[in-house]
Amino acid sequence: MDELTSIRTFLRVVESGSFSSVARQQNTTASSIARHIDALEKNLGVRLLNRTTRAQSMTEVGQMYHNRMVEIVRKLDNINSYASAYQSEIKGVLKVQLRTSIATEVIIPQISKFLDSNPDLRIDIELNDEQIDLVKNQIDVAVWLGKLEDSNIIARQLSSSNRVVCSSPDYFQKHGEPAHPTDLKSHNCLVYSATNYESTWRFSKGSEVIKVDVSGNLKTDHSTALMKAALHGVGIAVVPEWVVKRAIEQGDLRVVLQDFEVKPTEQDTALYAVFPHGQLVPPKTRAFVDFLVSLFSHNKLKVIDRSS
Numbered sequence: 001m002d003e004l005t006s007i008r009t010f011l012r013v014v015e016s017g018s019f020s021s022v023a024r025q026q027n028t029t030a031s032s033i034a035r036h037i038d039a040l041e042k043n044l045g046v047r048l049l050n051r052t053t054r055a056q057s058m059t060e061v062g063q064m065y066h067n068r069m070v071e072i073v074r075k076l077d078n079i080n081s082y083a084s085a086y087q088s089e090i091k092g093v094l095k096v097q098l099r100t101s102i103a104t105e106v107i108i109p110q111i112s113k114f115l116d117s118n119p120d121l122r123i124d125i126e127l128n129d130e131q132i133d134l135v136k137n138q139i140d141v142a143v144w145l146g147k148l149e150d151s152n153i154i155a156r157q158l159s160s161s162n163r164v165v166c167s168s169p170d171y172f173q174k175h176g177e178p179a180h181p182t183d184l185k186s187h188n189c190l191v192y193s194a195t196n197y198e199s200t201w202r203f204s205k206g207s208e209v210i211k212v213d214v215s216g217n218l219k220t221d222h223s224t225a226l227m228k229a230a231l232h233g234v235g236i237a238v239v240p241e242w243v244v245k246r247a248i249e250q251g252d253l254r255v256v257l258q259d260f261e262v263k264p265t266e267q268d269t270a271l272y273a274v275f276p277h278g279q280l281v282p283p284k285t286r287a288f289v290d291f292l293v294s295l296f297s298h299n300k301l302k303v304i305d306r307s308s
Helices: 003-016 019-025 030-044 060-088 100-117 169-175 181-186 223-231 241-249 283-297
Strands: 049-051 056-058 092-098 121-127 141-145 153-160 163-167 200-205 208-213 237-240 254-256 270-276
Touching (some): 003 049, 019 030, 092 100, 163 241, 169 254, 223 237
Antiparallel strands (some): 049 056
């Protein structure tokens, strides 16, 4: 028999004063209640109750056991109640892994709204552009870019892989704007050198596909550094539109070649919010993922219209 159930049965018998009373409360038989007491006494190796056909009373050790166990069970019930509330409330620490560019340009500028709405929650952010082991690193939610190979995760798409060609207005004033992707060969192009990326930019317009081998005086494996270099007029960069949305809307960056679609690389298929697979997803995780979905749904770059 389950020991905790037997303990609770013993406490109820002492409280009610009889086996039959407890049996009626639990819609069972007095003999079933007696078996729980017998099992508990056998497990402990002591007699807890002196029983007659008319009444029962606690032994000396039964009195001691009852007094101690009442407090223990009360604490256990409080812990269980707290755990249930914790699972139904948005509170505690949420450990999040974010790509640096997404964190600095999109999420951090808006995160105060989420925290103000959830005052009992604290967020621990790790900046890492790699797809790491969420369980091993105790990550509750991550934002990943590209193909998802791990079947042990749940994912919600936040954004497509739309990328734009841009630089500062000063750069274009000095060097002119490219009118066709092949014009990029005569421009200083900033190359993203992360693993599996290359210096060939691909474009499409209708059925036409254009590949351009670009070069320039700056390479970096850090997307935020790439954007900052473009902001300061170093050269032309291809970056996800959600990274540069604010800078473009503020006039600090200018988009060119809008008649052409920048083809995504294999690594840039889409942007996802991911979290470990499990039957119960904590409310804090669900709330943050919903916040991300809402944030990116309002983060479209409206100045770009390829339909014309």
